[in-house]
Amino acid sequence: MDVILEGLTKAFQLLASLDREVLGIAWLSLKVSGLATLFSLVIGLSVGTLVALSSFPGKKILVSVVNTGMGLPPVVVGLFVSIMLWRNGPLGYLELLYTPTAIIIAQTVIATPIVMGVTIGAMQNLPANLRLQILALGATRAQMVWMLIKEARLPLMAGVMAGFGGVISEVGASIMVGGNVRGYTRVLTTATVMETGRGNFDMAIALSVILLLFCFAVNYILTYIQQRERPR
């Protein structure tokens, strides 16, 4: 019991004193996962919209593949990205392994199928005739796509939040491609794993509290937007 109590006390001291190392780790996590989410939004939204709005042979298979990708195990992604970025690997010359960029790449790979899958689902859930109604209103193709995205914005936002929540809390890929280098690629999750291993529960708890706060903030924002958009 003492361990928990002592850990909690020290953790809050660390947070209250705005410990430089803790803040640095939190900021890096936010930056890396935020960028990864942004990239996955760009790729997932555009490809997902394209897939949802067009019909082609093999579409069902592709959608199934994307949906499978929504639950991609981070360690598998970590392994795959590691191989690609390995010194002798296909992209080894870029010398990206054990850099924050490598983590961003891995997390983008994890989040993209989530955003893409949600986009396809959200677009296909819109009323079938909505596209015709928008075109009949005099929209160009580009205007139509934009209006459809606007109509699906709530589920899309949920998808983005799910993507962000997934990557900021994953540890496998970050540790494999980032290497948990202090002050360089150490993020909240990898630091928590390490501090726990060392028995530094106070530090681990402090990091976990921040992680939980991030997750809460994300969900709070999402809930807030949904409630504002659909008042009872």
Add this chain to the structure above:
Amino acid sequence: MTQQQNLLDLKELRVDRGGVTVLDIPSFSLSQNEFVSLIGPNGAGKSTLLLSLLGLMKHQTGTVTYRGGAVSSEAQWLELRRRIAMVLQEPLLFDSTVFENVASGLKLRGLGRAEIKTRVATYLERFNLAHMGQRSARKLSGGEARRVSLARAFAVEPEVIFFDEPFANLDPPTRQALTEDMDRIIRDRGIAAILVTHDQSEALRMSQRIVVMNRGSIVQQGTPAEVMNHPVNEFVANFVGMETILEGEVVRNNDQQMAVMVAGREVDTIGDAEPGAQVYCCIRPENVTISVSHPDEKSSARNLYPGRVTDVASMGPFLRLQLDCGFPLTSYVTRESFAKLELCEGRDVYASFKATSVHLIRRRAA
């Protein structure tokens, strides 16, 4: 109709779906200021025809001409869609405010903010929506949502408007009110319109021309009276029903006791149209009584016309008589009465019906 310049012309339209031709229309046109009703059973291709006129059907072939200019490139189709508005069966409102919904077509056209504001205000007003501009479109009743979708379509001030059963599933008073609003604006602005409807009285009241469709083809088209009284085949006859539809003009109205002039004969009826109003008198065949001699003066039937039987057709347990009384009239008689009265084609008879059997519908002047 041919002397007028056609606004919209369609030639050799074919739409294929899954290797099957679902629509095959050699020609169809719409004139300036014309109101056309499309009627026919589900799956007849009515909605497909409207969407094809906007170039929105996949696998459509044929030519569409607007004001004499062929529409073929994507830019020309866009231009056409910006002149023709369409109201689909479901309101399909956007997830935003009522104001934003009505503004959507104007925004797509890149109108200025100030102009959008005044234009939207005008159309919110016209559809009695002025007080709910800031309401969420997701929280409207069925009738309100319909109003918004109509306001959205009219706000772009189209030259032509298509309605695909816009009033389906609405209660009769709401339907009536919306039809009147719509009709008023169409007349005020001189908009040509095509209405897909299942409601015959709606088709009669609004249109100058009725087009009957079945299985992807146009089966018959003509004025409401032509189509209703002279169906070209069994399908149209069964679909439009056998009610006699007579074009007339109200000549007197004494406390709802009205007289309507039909083909030089007065028809007594009950209603509240003012003298001079253009109307249809609709008479159901089962309400028309036949006698061979001048009937008893004490009969309560106010309308009595000498006429001649022009056609006899068997309708199962009874017979359908077509009469010529100076205007066409249809009557049903039992086989027993038919034999007793010694009826046959060419026989002179008296046809009578009560003033209360005449259902009056106002019509648009042709």
